[in-house]
Amino acid sequence: MNDNxxxxxxxxxxxxxxxxxxxxxxxFIDRSDILIETGDLIQRKMSNGxxxxxxxxxxxxxxxxxxxxxxxxxxxxxxxxxxxxxAIQNITVTIHGDNSGNMxxxxxxxxxxxxxxxxxxxxxxxxxxxxxxxxxxIIQELNKKKEDKTALxxxxxxxxxxxxxxxxxxxxxxxxxxxxx
Numbered sequence: 001m002n003d004n005x006x007x008x009x010x011x012x013x014x015x016x017x018x019x020x021x022x023x024x025x026x027x028f029i030d031r032s033d034i035l036i037e038t039g040d041l042i043q044r045k046m047s048n049g050x051x052x053x054x055x056x057x058x059x060x061x062x063x064x065x066x067x068x069x070x071x072x073x074x075x076x077x078x079x080x081x082x083x084x085x086x087a088i089q090n091i092t093v094t095i096h097g098d099n100s101g102n103m104x105x106x107x108x109x110x111x112x113x114x115x116x117x118x119x120x121x122x123x124x125x126x127x128x129x130x131x132x133x134x135x136x137x138i139i140q141e142l143n144k145k146k147e148d149k150t151a152l153x154x155x156x157x158x159x160x161x162x163x164x165x166x167x168x169x170x171x172x173x174x175x176x177x178x179x180x181x
Contacts, residue, residue: 036074056076057075120146
């Protein structure tokens with residue numbers, strides 16, 4: 001375990017100073033106190049000042065077996081510099097406000113309009129069928145912001161801060177956010 005790496009979760013959480021062995025096809029980490037999932041990023045800073053970024057394809061977690069400690073034998077994809085920067089930039093967008101949190105949405109301006117319209121219509125229908133308060137006002141607000149991706153993401157984030165009241169809408173909101181990213 002001669003490498004020192006950082007784990008960057010899809011949620012934006014970062015865990016530094018993880019001892020690892022980075023190899024061409026695998027990364028080995030002898031720790032079971034952290035959760036590494038498919039799609040997370042591993043960054044390795046090298047003594048020469050260089051930095052490599054890897055996307056986790058399969059975490060390959062294994063439990064302790066005899067003298068072998070629990071840990072990860074993950075398969076990865078090494079990202080080139082432009083690809084690594086894009087992957088890190090697309091980790092999170094922070095929504096500000098009461099009870100704000102991080103959501104995984106991208107900042108890429110490309111999206112499938114047909115799929116977006118389908119998911120947007122589905123969300124509006126689910127809001128109409130829900131017991132959430134101020135339905136008409138929420139629908140009107142979302143329709144006004146439909147053409148402005150950033151404003152729509154912000155409105156959806158604010159809607160998510162309503163917690164349990166919008167719990168049944170979470171899958172539809174998540175589907176729409178994934179199209180926006």
